[in-house]
Amino acid sequence: MNTTIDAFQAIFDGESEISRPARLNNLSKYNLMQPEEVDKICSLESRDEGLVSGLVARHSVSILIGDSGLGKSPLAYQLGICVAQGMPFLGMGTEPGPVVYADYENGLKEGQDLRNNLVKFLGLPKAPDNFMVWTPDCAANLDIEGICKDIKPSLFIIDSLRAYNPSFEKTDSAGKEISSLRSTAYKCGLAILLIHHVRKPGQDGVPSLDDDSSGLMVWLNQAAGHRSIVNQSDTRIAADLSRSQPESAMVLRWHRRLCGEGGPLYLERISNDEGDPIGYAPITGPKLLANPDQQDAFARLPQNFTFKEAKVIYQRADDPTRKWLLKCVAAGIVRQTRRGLYERL
Numbered sequence: 567m568n569t570t571i572d573a574f575q576a577i578f579d580g581e582s583e584i585s586r587p588a589r590l591n592n593l594s595k596y597n598l599m600q601p602e603e604v605d606k607i608c609s610l611e612s613r614d615e616g617l618v619s620g621l622v623a624r625h626s627v628s629i630l631i632g633d634s635g636l637g638k639s640p641l642a643y644q645l646g647i648c649v650a651q652g653m654p655f656l657g658m659g660t661e662p663g664p665v666v667y668a669d670y671e672n673g674l675k676e677g678q679d680l681r682n683n684l685v686k687f688l689g690l691p692k693a694p695d696n697f698m699v700w701t702p703d704c705a706a707n708l709d710i711e712g713i714c715k716d717i718k719p720s721l722f723i724i725d726s727l728r729a730y731n732p733s734f735e736k737t738d739s740a741g742k743e744i745s746s747l748r749s750t751a752y753k754c755g756l757a758i759l760l761i762h763h764v765r766k767p768g769q770d771g772v773p774s775l776d777d778d779s780s781g782l783m784v785w786l787n788q789a790a791g792h793r794s795i796v797n798q799s800d801t802r803i804a805a806d807l808s809r810s811q812p813e814s815a816m817v818l819r820w821h822r823r824l825c826g827e828g829g830p831l832y833l834e835r836i837s838n839d840e841g842d843p844i845g846y847a848p849i850t851g852p853k854l855l856a857n858p859d860q861q862d863a864f865a866r867l868p869q870n871f872t873f874k875e876a877k878v879i880y881q882r883a884d885d886p887t888r889k890w891l892l893k894c895v896a897a898g899i900v901r902q903t904r905r906g907l908y909e910r911l
Contacts, residue, residue: 616661617649617660617661617663617720617721617757618645618649618655618658618659618660619658619659619660620658620822620825620828621655621658621801621803621820621822621828622721622757622759622801623757623800623801623822624661624720624755624756624757625751625752625755625756625757626748626751626757626758626800626801626823627744627747627748627751627757627758627759627760627798627799627800628757628758628759628760628799628800628801628802628803629727629759629760629761629762629789629795629796629799629801629802629803630642630759630760630761630762630803630805631762631763631764631786631788631789631796631802631803631804631805632763632764632804632805632806632816633763633764633806634763636805636806636807636816637815637816637835637843637846638725638761638805639669639671639672639680639725639761640680640684640843640845640846641805641816641833641846642667642723642725642759642761643667643677643680643681643684644684644687644688644845644846645721645723645759646665646667646697646721646723647665647681647684647685647688647690647693647694647697648660648688649661649662649663649665649720649721650662650663650664650665650694650696650697651688651690651694651697653688656831656833656846656847656848657848657898661720662720663696663719663720663721664696664697664698664717664718664719664720664721665694665696665697665698665719665720665721665722665723666698666699666700666713666717666719666721666722666723667697667698667699667700667723667725668699668700668701668708668710668722668723668724668725668730669699669700669701669725670701670702670724670725670726670729670730671725671726671729671761672701672725673701673703674699674701674703677699677701681693681697681699683838683842683844683845684844684845686838686844687836687838687844687845688845698717698719700713708724708730710722710724710747710750710758711750711754714750714754714756715754718754718755718756719756720756720757721756721757721758721759722751722756722757722758722759723758723759723761724758724759724760724761725761726760726761726762726763727760727761727762727795728762728763728790728791731743734791734792734795735790735791735792735795736791736792737792740791740792740794740795741792741794741798744794744795744798744799745798747760748798748800760795760799762789762790762791762795763789763790764788764789764790765788765789765790765791773785774806774808774809774810775804775806775808775817775818775819775829775830776808776809776810776811776817776830776856782802782804782819782820782821782827783796783802783821785804785806785819786802786804786821800822800823801820801821801822801823802820802821803818803819803820804818804819804820805817805818808830808832810856811832811849811854811856813834813849814832814833814834814849815833815834815835815846816832816833816835816846817829817830817831817832817833818830818831818833819831826888826892827889827892828892828896829892829893829896830854830893830896831848831896832848832849832854832897833846833847833848833849834846834847834848834849848898850897850898850899851897851898851899852864852865852897852899854893854896854897854899855893855894855897860880860890860893860894863876863879863880863881863890864894864899864900864910866879867879867900867908867910868910869909869910870903870907870908870909870910871907871908871909871910872906872907872908873887873888873891873906873907873908874906876890876891876908891908898911899911
Protein backbone atom coordinates (compact mmCIF):
# COMPACT_ATOMS: atom_id res chain seq x y z
CA MET A 567 0.00 0.00 0.00
CA ASN A 568 1.48 3.37 -0.99
CA THR A 569 1.86 6.37 1.36
CA THR A 570 -1.26 8.23 0.11
CA ILE A 571 -3.50 5.18 0.54
CA ASP A 572 -1.98 4.55 3.99
CA ALA A 573 -2.82 8.12 5.03
CA PHE A 574 -6.45 7.84 3.89
CA GLN A 575 -6.80 4.46 5.58
CA ALA A 576 -5.50 5.94 8.83
CA ILE A 577 -8.13 8.66 8.65
CA PHE A 578 -10.89 6.12 8.06
CA ASP A 579 -9.57 4.13 11.04
CA GLY A 580 -10.05 7.22 13.25
CA GLU A 581 -6.40 8.27 13.31
CA SER A 582 -4.07 10.34 11.13
CA GLU A 583 -0.39 10.99 10.76
CA ILE A 584 -0.89 14.25 12.73
CA SER A 585 -1.59 13.72 16.41
CA ARG A 586 -4.72 15.31 17.91
CA PRO A 587 -2.77 17.76 20.14
CA ALA A 588 -0.68 18.85 17.13
CA ARG A 589 -3.81 19.34 15.03
CA LEU A 590 -5.44 21.45 17.75
CA ASN A 591 -2.31 23.58 18.00
CA ASN A 592 -2.40 24.13 14.25
CA LEU A 593 -6.08 25.08 14.38
CA SER A 594 -5.26 27.74 16.97
CA LYS A 595 -2.23 28.90 14.99
CA TYR A 596 -4.35 29.64 11.92
CA ASN A 597 -7.48 30.80 13.83
CA LEU A 598 -9.54 27.88 12.49
CA MET A 599 -12.69 26.95 14.42
CA GLN A 600 -14.44 23.61 14.60
CA PRO A 601 -18.27 23.41 14.58
CA GLU A 602 -18.48 23.19 18.38
CA GLU A 603 -16.48 26.42 18.77
CA VAL A 604 -18.56 28.21 16.11
CA ASP A 605 -21.80 27.12 17.85
CA LYS A 606 -20.52 28.29 21.23
CA ILE A 607 -19.51 31.75 19.98
CA CYS A 608 -22.74 32.26 18.06
CA SER A 609 -24.76 31.16 21.09
CA LEU A 610 -22.96 33.65 23.34
CA GLU A 611 -23.33 36.47 20.84
CA SER A 612 -27.02 35.66 20.21
CA ARG A 613 -27.04 37.46 16.87
CA ASP A 614 -30.53 36.41 15.75
CA GLU A 615 -32.18 39.73 16.52
CA GLY A 616 -29.18 41.99 15.91
CA LEU A 617 -28.35 45.45 17.16
CA VAL A 618 -31.38 46.74 15.27
CA SER A 619 -33.74 43.82 14.81
CA GLY A 620 -33.98 42.76 11.18
CA LEU A 621 -31.81 45.62 9.94
CA VAL A 622 -28.32 45.96 11.46
CA ALA A 623 -26.37 43.05 12.90
CA ARG A 624 -23.50 43.17 15.37
CA HIS A 625 -19.95 42.67 14.05
CA SER A 626 -21.00 44.14 10.69
CA VAL A 627 -20.52 47.01 8.27
CA SER A 628 -23.74 48.45 6.83
CA ILE A 629 -24.25 51.23 4.31
CA LEU A 630 -27.13 53.69 3.89
CA ILE A 631 -27.28 55.06 0.34
CA GLY A 632 -29.38 57.97 -0.88
CA ASP A 633 -29.33 61.27 -2.72
CA SER A 634 -28.01 64.45 -1.10
CA GLY A 635 -30.68 66.44 0.73
CA LEU A 636 -32.99 63.45 1.15
CA GLY A 637 -32.74 63.44 4.95
CA LYS A 638 -30.23 60.66 5.62
CA SER A 639 -28.50 62.52 8.45
CA PRO A 640 -31.68 63.09 10.52
CA LEU A 641 -32.58 59.43 9.96
CA ALA A 642 -29.11 58.29 11.08
CA TYR A 643 -29.23 60.59 14.13
CA GLN A 644 -32.58 59.06 15.06
CA LEU A 645 -31.11 55.58 14.70
CA GLY A 646 -28.14 56.47 16.88
CA ILE A 647 -30.24 58.00 19.65
CA CYS A 648 -32.63 55.03 19.63
CA VAL A 649 -29.76 52.55 20.01
CA ALA A 650 -28.13 54.66 22.74
CA GLN A 651 -31.45 54.75 24.61
CA GLY A 652 -32.39 51.13 23.82
CA MET A 653 -35.76 52.12 22.35
CA PRO A 654 -37.38 50.93 19.09
CA PHE A 655 -36.21 52.49 15.83
CA LEU A 656 -39.11 52.81 13.35
CA GLY A 657 -40.80 49.90 15.10
CA MET A 658 -37.68 47.71 15.13
CA GLY A 659 -36.25 46.63 18.48
CA THR A 660 -32.75 47.74 19.46
CA GLU A 661 -30.12 46.54 21.89
CA PRO A 662 -28.91 49.46 24.03
CA GLY A 663 -25.27 50.47 23.90
CA PRO A 664 -22.87 53.38 23.39
CA VAL A 665 -23.06 55.13 20.02
CA VAL A 666 -20.41 57.25 18.30
CA TYR A 667 -21.58 59.55 15.50
CA ALA A 668 -18.76 60.89 13.32
CA ASP A 669 -20.43 63.89 11.71
CA TYR A 670 -18.60 65.38 8.73
CA GLU A 671 -21.79 66.74 7.14
CA ASN A 672 -23.26 68.99 9.83
CA GLY A 673 -21.67 71.65 11.98
CA LEU A 674 -21.68 71.22 15.74
CA LYS A 675 -24.67 73.58 16.14
CA GLU A 676 -26.65 71.89 13.33
CA GLY A 677 -25.95 68.52 14.90
CA GLN A 678 -27.06 69.81 18.29
CA ASP A 679 -30.33 71.06 16.79
CA LEU A 680 -30.91 67.69 15.10
CA ARG A 681 -30.26 65.87 18.35
CA ASN A 682 -32.44 68.12 20.50
CA ASN A 683 -35.38 67.97 18.07
CA LEU A 684 -35.17 64.17 17.98
CA VAL A 685 -34.96 63.95 21.77
CA LYS A 686 -38.27 65.84 21.99
CA PHE A 687 -39.81 63.81 19.17
CA LEU A 688 -38.86 60.53 20.88
CA GLY A 689 -40.26 61.73 24.22
CA LEU A 690 -36.95 61.58 26.11
CA PRO A 691 -36.18 63.88 29.05
CA LYS A 692 -32.66 64.46 27.71
CA ALA A 693 -30.19 63.10 25.20
CA PRO A 694 -28.64 59.77 26.24
CA ASP A 695 -25.21 60.26 27.79
CA ASN A 696 -23.82 57.42 25.68
CA PHE A 697 -24.69 59.14 22.40
CA MET A 698 -21.32 60.70 21.52
CA VAL A 699 -20.50 62.96 18.58
CA TRP A 700 -17.21 63.56 16.79
CA THR A 701 -16.73 66.35 14.25
CA PRO A 702 -13.68 67.56 12.29
CA ASP A 703 -13.60 70.48 14.76
CA CYS A 704 -12.61 68.00 17.48
CA ALA A 705 -9.46 66.67 15.81
CA ALA A 706 -7.76 66.52 12.43
CA ASN A 707 -8.21 62.78 12.00
CA LEU A 708 -10.79 60.25 13.14
CA ASP A 709 -9.15 57.29 14.93
CA ILE A 710 -11.86 54.66 14.46
CA GLU A 711 -9.86 51.71 15.73
CA GLY A 712 -8.63 53.59 18.81
CA ILE A 713 -12.15 54.77 19.68
CA CYS A 714 -13.52 51.26 19.22
CA LYS A 715 -10.88 49.74 21.49
CA ASP A 716 -11.09 52.35 24.25
CA ILE A 717 -14.74 53.50 24.18
CA LYS A 718 -16.23 50.18 22.98
CA PRO A 719 -19.31 51.55 21.17
CA SER A 720 -22.07 49.23 20.01
CA LEU A 721 -22.68 51.39 16.94
CA PHE A 722 -20.32 53.67 15.01
CA ILE A 723 -21.95 55.93 12.39
CA ILE A 724 -19.81 57.68 9.78
CA ASP A 725 -21.56 60.54 7.98
CA SER A 726 -20.44 60.56 5.24
CA LEU A 727 -18.13 57.97 3.70
CA ARG A 728 -16.86 60.38 1.02
CA ALA A 729 -15.92 63.03 3.58
CA TYR A 730 -14.29 60.50 5.89
CA ASN A 731 -12.09 58.94 3.22
CA PRO A 732 -12.34 59.92 -0.47
CA SER A 733 -10.16 56.93 -1.41
CA PHE A 734 -13.17 54.67 -0.76
CA GLU A 735 -14.47 55.71 -4.16
CA LYS A 736 -11.25 54.70 -5.94
CA THR A 737 -11.29 51.32 -7.65
CA ASP A 738 -7.93 50.18 -6.34
CA SER A 739 -8.62 50.83 -2.65
CA ALA A 740 -12.36 50.50 -1.95
CA GLY A 741 -12.31 46.76 -1.27
CA LYS A 742 -9.28 47.03 0.99
CA GLU A 743 -10.82 49.88 2.98
CA ILE A 744 -14.14 48.06 3.50
CA SER A 745 -12.28 44.90 4.55
CA SER A 746 -10.36 46.93 7.13
CA LEU A 747 -13.59 48.33 8.61
CA ARG A 748 -15.14 44.84 8.70
CA SER A 749 -12.09 43.55 10.56
CA THR A 750 -12.42 46.36 13.12
CA ALA A 751 -16.17 45.73 13.50
CA TYR A 752 -15.62 42.04 14.14
CA LYS A 753 -12.64 42.40 16.47
CA CYS A 754 -14.28 45.12 18.55
CA GLY A 755 -17.78 43.62 18.50
CA LEU A 756 -19.70 46.55 17.06
CA ALA A 757 -21.73 47.61 14.04
CA ILE A 758 -20.44 50.31 11.68
CA LEU A 759 -22.93 52.27 9.55
CA LEU A 760 -21.63 54.27 6.59
CA ILE A 761 -23.73 57.07 5.07
CA HIS A 762 -23.13 57.30 1.33
CA HIS A 763 -24.32 59.17 -1.77
CA VAL A 764 -25.53 58.08 -5.18
CA ARG A 765 -23.33 58.62 -8.23
CA LYS A 766 -25.67 60.50 -10.55
CA PRO A 767 -28.98 61.64 -9.03
CA GLY A 768 -32.02 61.16 -11.24
CA GLN A 769 -30.56 58.72 -13.74
CA ASP A 770 -32.99 57.51 -16.39
CA GLY A 771 -33.85 53.86 -16.13
CA VAL A 772 -33.20 53.56 -12.39
CA PRO A 773 -35.96 51.39 -10.88
CA SER A 774 -38.27 52.70 -8.22
CA LEU A 775 -37.84 51.36 -4.70
CA ASP A 776 -41.65 51.05 -4.62
CA ASP A 777 -41.55 48.37 -7.32
CA ASP A 778 -41.00 45.04 -5.59
CA SER A 779 -40.62 43.34 -8.97
CA SER A 780 -37.42 45.28 -9.72
CA GLY A 781 -34.04 44.22 -8.40
CA LEU A 782 -32.88 46.14 -5.34
CA MET A 783 -29.26 45.56 -6.33
CA VAL A 784 -29.89 47.39 -9.61
CA TRP A 785 -30.91 50.46 -7.62
CA LEU A 786 -27.91 50.06 -5.30
CA ASN A 787 -25.58 50.17 -8.28
CA GLN A 788 -26.20 53.94 -8.26
CA ALA A 789 -23.85 54.20 -5.28
CA ALA A 790 -20.84 56.41 -5.93
CA GLY A 791 -17.50 54.69 -6.19
CA HIS A 792 -16.47 51.11 -6.74
CA ARG A 793 -19.08 48.34 -6.48
CA SER A 794 -17.14 46.64 -3.68
CA ILE A 795 -18.48 49.35 -1.34
CA VAL A 796 -21.93 47.80 -1.73
CA ASN A 797 -20.96 44.20 -2.40
CA GLN A 798 -18.74 43.85 0.68
CA SER A 799 -21.14 45.49 3.14
CA ASP A 800 -23.35 43.30 5.33
CA THR A 801 -26.57 45.34 5.11
CA ARG A 802 -27.24 47.59 2.12
CA ILE A 803 -29.98 50.14 2.82
CA ALA A 804 -31.46 52.11 -0.08
CA ALA A 805 -33.26 55.39 0.63
CA ASP A 806 -35.24 57.32 -1.97
CA LEU A 807 -38.37 59.35 -2.60
CA SER A 808 -41.46 57.21 -3.16
CA ARG A 809 -43.17 57.25 -6.55
CA SER A 810 -46.34 55.50 -5.38
CA GLN A 811 -46.84 57.08 -1.93
CA PRO A 812 -46.50 60.87 -2.38
CA GLU A 813 -47.46 61.51 1.25
CA SER A 814 -44.28 59.78 2.42
CA ALA A 815 -40.98 61.61 2.89
CA MET A 816 -38.83 58.57 2.19
CA VAL A 817 -38.98 54.89 1.33
CA LEU A 818 -36.40 52.35 2.51
CA ARG A 819 -35.51 48.92 1.18
CA TRP A 820 -32.59 46.83 2.33
CA HIS A 821 -30.71 43.61 1.78
CA ARG A 822 -29.02 41.73 4.64
CA ARG A 823 -26.30 39.23 3.90
CA LEU A 824 -27.67 35.67 4.20
CA CYS A 825 -31.10 37.01 5.25
CA GLY A 826 -32.36 38.57 2.01
CA GLU A 827 -34.44 41.67 1.37
CA GLY A 828 -36.59 43.79 3.67
CA GLY A 829 -39.06 46.62 3.07
CA PRO A 830 -40.31 48.72 1.47
CA LEU A 831 -40.71 50.83 4.60
CA TYR A 832 -42.48 54.17 4.03
CA LEU A 833 -41.65 57.04 6.38
CA GLU A 834 -43.36 60.33 7.10
CA ARG A 835 -41.46 63.32 8.46
CA ILE A 836 -43.12 64.61 11.62
CA SER A 837 -43.00 68.36 12.30
CA ASN A 838 -43.30 70.33 15.51
CA ASP A 839 -45.89 73.04 16.20
CA GLU A 840 -43.75 75.57 14.34
CA GLY A 841 -43.66 73.38 11.23
CA ASP A 842 -40.01 72.34 11.60
CA PRO A 843 -39.30 68.69 10.67
CA ILE A 844 -38.08 66.78 13.73
CA GLY A 845 -38.27 63.02 13.20
CA TYR A 846 -39.43 60.04 11.17
CA ALA A 847 -42.31 57.66 11.79
CA PRO A 848 -43.36 54.63 9.73
CA ILE A 849 -46.56 54.84 7.68
CA THR A 850 -48.68 51.74 8.10
CA GLY A 851 -51.78 50.18 6.54
CA PRO A 852 -52.86 47.72 3.82
CA LYS A 853 -52.90 50.50 1.19
CA LEU A 854 -49.10 50.46 1.28
CA LEU A 855 -49.15 47.10 -0.45
CA ALA A 856 -50.21 49.05 -3.56
CA ASN A 857 -51.26 45.80 -5.21
CA PRO A 858 -54.91 44.61 -5.42
CA ASP A 859 -53.97 40.91 -5.38
CA GLN A 860 -51.78 41.37 -2.30
CA GLN A 861 -54.43 43.46 -0.54
CA ASP A 862 -57.07 40.84 -1.26
CA ALA A 863 -54.83 38.04 0.01
CA PHE A 864 -54.09 40.02 3.17
CA ALA A 865 -57.83 40.48 3.81
CA ARG A 866 -58.25 36.68 3.74
CA LEU A 867 -55.46 35.92 6.22
CA PRO A 868 -56.61 34.60 9.62
CA GLN A 869 -55.49 36.32 12.82
CA ASN A 870 -52.67 33.80 13.30
CA PHE A 871 -51.22 31.83 10.41
CA THR A 872 -48.20 29.92 9.17
CA PHE A 873 -46.04 30.53 6.12
CA LYS A 874 -47.62 27.47 4.51
CA GLU A 875 -51.14 28.84 5.06
CA ALA A 876 -50.13 32.23 3.65
CA LYS A 877 -48.73 30.52 0.57
CA VAL A 878 -52.06 28.75 -0.04
CA ILE A 879 -54.01 32.01 0.38
CA TYR A 880 -51.65 34.07 -1.81
CA GLN A 881 -51.44 31.28 -4.39
CA ARG A 882 -47.83 31.97 -5.25
CA ALA A 883 -44.54 30.08 -4.93
CA ASP A 884 -42.27 30.27 -1.87
CA ASP A 885 -40.15 33.28 -2.81
CA PRO A 886 -43.04 35.58 -3.90
CA THR A 887 -44.92 34.60 -0.72
CA ARG A 888 -41.90 35.41 1.44
CA LYS A 889 -41.47 38.82 -0.22
CA TRP A 890 -45.19 39.55 0.18
CA LEU A 891 -45.03 38.76 3.89
CA LEU A 892 -41.93 40.93 4.30
CA LYS A 893 -43.86 43.72 2.62
CA CYS A 894 -46.75 43.20 5.04
CA VAL A 895 -44.35 43.33 7.98
CA ALA A 896 -42.79 46.56 6.65
CA ALA A 897 -46.30 48.03 6.24
CA GLY A 898 -46.98 47.33 9.92
CA ILE A 899 -49.95 45.02 9.24
CA VAL A 900 -48.28 41.66 10.00
CA ARG A 901 -45.86 40.59 12.72
CA GLN A 902 -43.68 37.49 12.71
CA THR A 903 -44.09 35.86 16.11
CA ARG A 904 -41.79 32.89 15.59
CA ARG A 905 -40.01 31.22 12.73
CA GLY A 906 -42.71 30.40 10.16
CA LEU A 907 -45.48 31.84 12.34
CA TYR A 908 -47.23 35.19 11.79
CA GLU A 909 -49.95 37.40 13.29
CA ARG A 910 -52.16 40.06 11.71
CA LEU A 911 -52.02 43.45 13.42
